Amino acid sequence: MKKNYFHAIKINSNLCDGCTKCIKSCPTKALRVRNGKAEIDENRCIDCGKCVLECPKDAIETFADNLSVINDFKYKVAVIPASFSGQFNEAVNYRRAKKAVLSLGFDEIADESMVTDIMGNFIQDYIRNHENIRPIISSNCPAVVRLIQVRFTDLLPNILHLESPMSIIATYVREKISHEKKINKKDIGVFPIVPCIAQVTAVHQPEGTYQHLHDGAISIREIYRKVMDIYEEVENYDDICSFPDGLKWAIAGLKAEYIAEKDIDVLSVSGIDNVIDILAKIENGQIEKYDFVVMDSCTEGCIGGILNIENPFIAEARLKKIMRNSKHKNKFFNDKYFTKLYKDNFYNVNPLQPRSIMKLDKDIKSSILKMREIRKIKDLLPGYDCGACGAPTCCDLAEDIVEGKASLDDCLILKDKK
Amino acid sequence: MSEYTYINPKFEKEINEFSKKTLVPELTLNYDIKVRDFVNTGNASADIKLTLKRLGVSSPVLRRVAISSYEAEINITAHSKGGNIICNVYPEFVHIQFKDKGPGLKDIEQAMIPGWSTADDAVREMGFGAGLGLPNIKKNSDYLHIVSAENSPTLVEILIFYIEK
DSSP, X not given: OOOOOOOSEEEOTXXXXXXXXXXXXXXTOOEEEETTEEEEOTTTOOOOOHHHHHOTTOOEEEOOOOGGGGGGSSEEEEEEOTXXXXXXXXXXXXXXXXXXHHHTTOSEEEEGGGTHHHHHHHHHHHHHHOXXXXXXXOOOOHHHHHHHHHHOGGGGGGBOOBOXXXXXXXXXXXXXXXXXXXXXXXXXXXXXXXXXXHHHHHHHSOXXXXXXXXXXXXXXHHHHXXXXXXXXXXXXXXTOOOXXXXXXXXXXXXXXXXXXXXXXXXXXXXXXXXXXXXHHHHXXXXXXXXXXXXXXXXXXXXXXXXXXXXXXXXXXXXXXHHHHHOSOOOOOSOHHHHHHHHHTTTTBOOOOOOOOOOOSSSSHHXXXXXXXXXXXXXXXXXXOOOOTTSSSSHHHHHHHHHTTSOOGGGOHHHHHHO | OEEEEEEOGGGHHHHHHXXXXXXOOSEEEEEEEOTTOTTTTTHHXXXXXXXXXXXXXXXXXXXXXXXXXXXXXXXXXXXXXXXXXXXXXXXXXXXXXXXXXXXXXXXXXXXXXXXOOOOOHHHHHTTOOSSOHHHHHHHHOSEEEEEEOTTSOOEEEEEEESSOO
8 A cells, every 4th residue: 555644653563463452442443453463554543542552562663753863953952842841750840851851962942831822812813713613623633633634524624724832833943043043944953842643743744734843753751761861960950941831731621721711612622532422523513512622632631642651640730730839930922923923824724634534435326335235244243343353343344345355254253153 | 193294395306206106225224212311312313424424425414414313313312202213325315214102292383393392301401302303303304204193103204315406
């Protein structure tokens, strides 16, 4: 098959023993076990990472750029996500940890939390200017965007067509540094530190964006380890700014609170199964009208991403404590700059395109024929959905058989009866 | 016994032909609907919609199918002693029958008035019973046929064409 899509996961066939646990966890049914090894259908995978957590053999490997990738650039900037500071226990100072990130070889650090406040204003403005579209669905979770592209294509126009905070901060620092330090933009490397593989994929194959944003994605996990190695040696971190209010962005429920207003009803949904349930209800018109729905594939939002270190609920408690206790309420100073760019439509993105996996065949008549075949075969199958054949359900096996990708002999229960 | 029929004038010819002939459906989907099963209600209409989506039926039509069949499914769950749904798929349209075991409608014309409802408090507390069910079904279907009487079963059947005129 032609490689159309970048994915930040890969099956390590040396470790995979074909247990079939992963195939049932996949929300887009992108996994099959064939010839004793798991396979990923790249057209269906949305990089949510559920299978990675499910695999008992750690055979589904995640990809993120190695820290050494920054060496290809003259001037190196790390963009720290809001979920980052939730990873460290209380003995670790938030600003000192950020200074440690800088010491890993970066020339500058920027924070997602610098721009989340102003981003909230843009989103509110966008919602008010798109009265004919309800609900507007948040676009910051790349796994949700890809889920909508493959399974809920009707809802593509509902997605917030604006760049994310991680992206607008990237364009800002690139612009600022090239201007102030007279460095060619191409020589500036901007590297988000990411909490999940969907963000890695979004960096390597962005959807809808007009501009070059990021030059690599480094996992929180890798940065965490390296930060802890050098943390004790880090000194003089008083000049490191922090934007504790902006940390809300990492927590699904609090992110929604940025946007909620008298005239803007919000709903916040996290966890891929809940997201699918609510998207289906929105698509079918079976849910009350919300103006804005925040959707995160991971439990509780970005703090639930699989490239984090800490349990999402502990990270959430820590972030909330930082927000409560912080004396340094730095306000980001450049609101006017961002507002101007927003008004000039600089943060707009291209209309998102479908990647639909739903249609069985080219037209209704041939699809009906296929569906009849599938149902005929399904009736022959035991209906236990045991997954031993390598497909998640009997219905999926029937479909695979009709598509010529599997055979009735793959059903072990039928084989046993023979 | 009373009866109610609505025909979208744009499909008059096709609908008349349909009621005269006995066509064999390409696919038939069956669902049992249990009394007051508010947890699972909506699953049948979701499955009907998903099936048609996989066949490549267009989004606006899918939405109409989803709304009508969901409303009709809720009606069986909330107001009847249980029943079943039979969905027949044809190459150009879908025909869905919603049958329940009573207690039936005293006055169908009245039930077609938006806002009119017999729902009890328990049903209303769940967010149903606003009296918009049947009017909504009518709005989204090309053909609506209701047969009922007091203390009798109710049949609601709809036709929706894949091509909008």
